[in-house]
Amino acid sequence: MTTEANELPTTDSPVMTWARVRLLLLIVLGLLVVWLGAKSWRIGRAIQSLLDQQTAVNSLMAEGISGIDPAQADNIIHTIRQDVVTLHKETAVFMPLTPHLGWLPKVGPLAIAAPQLMEMADAGTETAVYAYEGLKPALLVLQDEANAGSPLPQLVDVLADAQTNMALAQQSFQRVVNARQQISNEDQFPERIQTAFIMFDEWLPLAQNGLMITQVMPALLGHDAPHSYLLLAQNEDEIRATGGFISGIGLLTIDNGEILSMDFQDATMFDAASILENSQAYDYPPQPLQELMGADYLLLRDANYWPDFPISAQKAIELYQIVQPQIRIDGVIAIDQRFISLLVEATGPVSIMGSDTVITSANAVQSFRDAFNIKDGQTTLEWLQNRKAFLSTFSAAIRQKIETEPATLDLITLARNMFTALNTRDLQLYMIDPEITAVLTQLDWDGRLENPTHQDYLLVLDTNVGFNKTNLYIDRATEYEVDLTDISQPKAHLKITYHHTGPVNDTACLQWVSYDNAPTYLEVANQCYFNFLRVYTPQNSELTWTTQHFIPGEMRVTEQTWAKEGQAINEFANFTTFTNFLVVPHNQSLATEVVYTLPSTVVNQHTYQLWVRKQAGSKTEKVTVTIVLPTGSHLSGFTAPQPPTTSESIVTFTFELTEDTLISLTFE
Numbered sequence: 001m002t003t004e005a006n007e008l009p010t011t012d013s014p015v016m017t018w019a020r021v022r023l024l025l026l027i028v029l030g031l032l033v034v035w036l037g038a039k040s041w042r043i044g045r046a047i048q049s050l051l052d053q054q055t056a057v058n059s060l061m062a063e064g065i066s067g068i069d070p071a072q073a074d075n076i077i078h079t080i081r082q083d084v085v086t087l088h089k090e091t092a093v094f095m096p097l098t099p100h101l102g103w104l105p106k107v108g109p110l111a112i113a114a115p116q117l118m119e120m121a122d123a124g125t126e127t128a129v130y131a132y133e134g135l136k137p138a139l140l141v142l143q144d145e146a147n148a149g150s151p152l153p154q155l156v157d158v159l160a161d162a163q164t165n166m167a168l169a170q171q172s173f174q175r176v177v178n179a180r181q182q183i184s185n186e187d188q189f190p191e192r193i194q195t196a197f198i199m200f201d202e203w204l205p206l207a208q209n210g211l212m213i214t215q216v217m218p219a220l221l222g223h224d225a226p227h228s229y230l231l232l233a234q235n236e237d238e239i240r241a242t243g244g245f246i247s248g249i250g251l252l253t254i255d256n257g258e259i260l261s262m263d264f265q266d267a268t269m270f271d272a273a274s275i276l277e278n279s280q281a282y283d284y285p286p287q288p289l290q291e292l293m294g295a296d297y298l299l300l301r302d303a304n305y306w307p308d309f310p311i312s313a314q315k316a317i318e319l320y321q322i323v324q325p326q327i328r329i330d331g332v333i334a335i336d337q338r339f340i341s342l343l344v345e346a347t348g349p350v351s352i353m354g355s356d357t358v359i360t361s362a363n364a365v366q367s368f369r370d371a372f373n374i375k376d377g378q379t380t381l382e383w384l385q386n387r388k389a390f391l392s393t394f395s396a397a398i399r400q401k402i403e404t405e406p407a408t409l410d411l412i413t414l415a416r417n418m419f420t421a422l423n424t425r426d427l428q429l430y431m432i433d434p435e436i437t438a439v440l441t442q443l444d445w446d447g448r449l450e451n452p453t454h455q456d457y458l459l460v461l462d463t464n465v466g467f468n469k470t471n472l473y474i475d476r477a478t479e480y481e482v483d484l485t486d487i488s489q490p491k492a493h494l495k496i497t498y499h500h501t502g503p504v505n506d507t508a509c510l511q512w513v514s515y516d517n518a519p520t521y522l523e524v525a526n527q528c529y530f531n532f533l534r535v536y537t538p539q540n541s542e543l544t545w546t547t548q549h550f551i552p553g554e555m556r557v558t559e560q561t562w563a564k565e566g567q568a569i570n571e572f573a574n575f576t577t578f579t580n581f582l583v584v585p586h587n588q589s590l591a592t593e594v595v596y597t598l599p600s601t602v603v604n605q606h607t608y609q610l611w612v613r614k615q616a617g618s619k620t621e622k623v624t625v626t627i628v629l630p631t632g633s634h635l636s637g638f639t640a641p642q643p644p645t646t647s648e649s650i651v652t653f654t655f656e657l658t659e660d661t662l663i664s665l666t667f668e
Helices: 014-060 070-094 108-112 114-143 152-161 163-181 191-213 267-281 287-293 300-305 309-323 337-347 364-371 380-386 390-404 411-424 434-443 521-525
Strands: 227-235 245-255 258-266 331-335 427-431 456-464 474-483 491-500 529-538 542-546 567-569 575-584 589-597 607-613 621-628 635-639 645-647 650-657 661-667
Touching: 070 114, 108 114, 114 152, 114 163, 152 163, 152 258, 163 191, 191 411, 191 434, 227 258, 227 300, 227 309, 245 267, 245 300, 245 390, 258 267, 258 390, 267 300, 267 309, 287 529, 300 309, 309 331, 309 427, 337 364, 337 390, 337 411, 364 390, 364 521, 411 427, 427 434, 456 474, 456 491, 474 607, 491 529, 491 575, 529 589, 542 567, 542 575, 575 589, 607 621, 621 661, 650 661
Parallel strands: 227 331, 456 607, 474 621
Antiparallel strands: 227 245, 245 258, 331 427, 456 529, 474 491, 491 589, 529 575, 542 589, 567 575, 607 661, 621 650, 635 661, 645 650
């Protein structure tokens, strides 16, 4: 056989194969460098644009709403949105890797949370675009200096037209909320970003709730038909179940944002005139008001006997319509003195027509108290008939301010303060419309008394039955101990301490105040504190023992000596309520205690939760909650306003109760 020496090999040599692979790798690497370079350029350009927009936003907002250029605002919002969309797109390929880069110095924690941070930015800017597109016409309305009348009707029209955009904004913002909930390492972020997160978390509920409430605002403001609301002015210096004694009542009628009428009158005078003509139309009051105050009828001024605001509101409507049956009431709005202060902080100083009085957020509450006092030249009868007239004068002044000077309102402060008032129940709403009611219930803004299952519950409720304003001088502290040693039968021990901080008063403790000599507001306040106490606990709680208080008959308006023990009643279906009656003398302290067993359902497996509800109108108070864990157990996790102190199996939480508070702990 012969072999052809010039025959080529059928496969490449190893040297040639490696050369080709190397060439291919170099090409891929080059393309990768080009790709990364392009990405880096686009990412860098987007970041620089965002930084530039931050300066533009600060400049745009410098002069408030009146100084905002709508065209510039539109450009800034859409530019920011486009920059974020670019960043989201260009960085998407890297996001699966970033959670594994926590080892990087300084930026490691941010890398871990990068996917969630980018989702927050993307959803947040999308929310901003939807909201701005919907509400942009409102900016033009507020800036229209040629608009001589109230801009409120036009603003309501804007809200009504913006419903689709606001619904889309709400959906987008839920993505922001979901992403934020997935970030748990923010305490490791750089200090500047931690500060931004603290601010974001503070404003998040306001934004979330605001997007929800704006969808029913047109209906609330009478967009489709005039609405009339019963107004209840509650005085928290005389504490009652939903906030305070109803000192004034009013009627607000609004048609597509235009206030057709708003008036207030003395609730006591309203009742006095009505009972003379319609006594047969009134029912007996709840038994405690009969027994403790000698009341013969349930009058409008006492309609807020029930801490469930919808129940009290419905009763107030019923009693108002005894006098005004022809007026259709669409809801009830209850406010107190602290609400006035929050409102004026946003409106700015309010001048009272015909006087040199100027109401500010700092002096609002004191101005209402001072207005109670007799004026020079008044007779006692004139004083009795006019001591609450300031409420009508102020409401007229605040109405004029809102209607004629809307551009002067601090809308950010207004929104923040209204949400604060709703959360602290200085402002309470009850609406007949079921769609509005559903939203208010979801936001927990209707004052409904609810107790979720499988948890503990505590509402300490005071009712001033002394015909005075003594709560101005009353401070309260609550100590609550739950013993879970026997988890099948938890035990509770509640101690409530009242401190009367008023000046020393040598007069006798009496359940009434004489108005014969036109006493000043502070004189009406510096009286002994006659308190009907109710403690709301989970259903099937059982009373073991309470402090027994002795009150001699000569102190009481009924002249009957009180020597009864506290008792358990079933006032609401899902609660067991413990009651008592006590008197705190001038400038003294008094403690009362309740011992009871809780149903075993307050512990769910290895979790104990306590919902501490703040009474509407009550002052901030110190609360101490102590939980004794089951024998051999230890704390494994908690949620609370402040970290607890622990000692073996005892866990103690101490906090200031400013609004409803949830304490949750798990044990092993």
